[in-house]
Amino acid sequence: MTLLPLPAFDDNYIWMLHDGHQALVVDPGDAQPVLQALQAQHLQLQAILVTHHHADHVGGVAELRAATGATVHGPAGEEMPEPLQRYSEGDALDLLGLRFEVLDVPGHTAGHIAWYCPDVDGAPVLFCGDTLFSGGCGRLFEGTPAQMLASLDKLAALPGSTRVCCAHEYTLSNLRFARAVEPGNMALRQYAQHCESLRARQQPTLPSTLAVERDINPFLRTRQPAVVQAVHPRAQAHDEAGIFAALRLWKNDFR
Secondary structure, three states, rough: EEEEEEEOOOOEEEEEEEEOEEEEEEEEOOHHHHHHHHHHHHOOOEEEEEEOOOOOOOOOHHHHHHOOEEEEEEEOOOOOOOOOOOOOOOEEEEOOOEEEEEEOOOOOOOOEEEEEEEEEEOOOEEEOOEEEEEEEEEOOOOOOOOHHHHHHHHHHOOOOOOOEEEEEEEEEHHHHHHHHHOOHHHHHHHHHHHHHHHHHHHOOOOOOOOOHHHHHHHHHOOOOOHHHHHHHHHHOOHHHHHHHHHHHHHHHHHO
């Protein structure tokens, strides 16, 4: 299997997974990068997976469906380009000889889902949309801090070898914030240098892995003493959700 991030817009990635003949794509906000990749590699698009309803994730769905006949699979609780098959946690879908399990991960949007495959050529793959980023997480447009914290906890509990295929190249800006939160985190410092080197060569920083994210991502580390201490002066409440909420608000205003 080949896993590819197709750049779109300013900083989106449309993820493509293919076996040399059949392909699926995740969150195609724009049809053109997908159509170009299909033509260049002589692939047939079998399916489109969607994580949430934002336009930069669904804007190319109708054109791709019309051009390829691909089936569309998306969240049960969000407005989506019809027709599509809808899924929620506990559902699964078989594509390209692989099984994709659905996880409910509300927070960024109310009905956001993630697609998790336990084994793609020996390691899991997670298509998490805008819930988890490398070094960060999505803004809370529709959900609560408690919901997003629970969603991130769910993702963080997956195997450390899981490849994290998020939908934006936000890594360097996220890591600048992460280093403000945890300046003494050596794993974070080394990862930032690695990602800066990749971007200097115009290469994607993604996919990351959950093992890396658990070591460097402040939004997966809100119970770590160093993170709690950094956030504490900004928090209105000092329970877990309050610490997370304060961290997210800090990130919203960070420049």
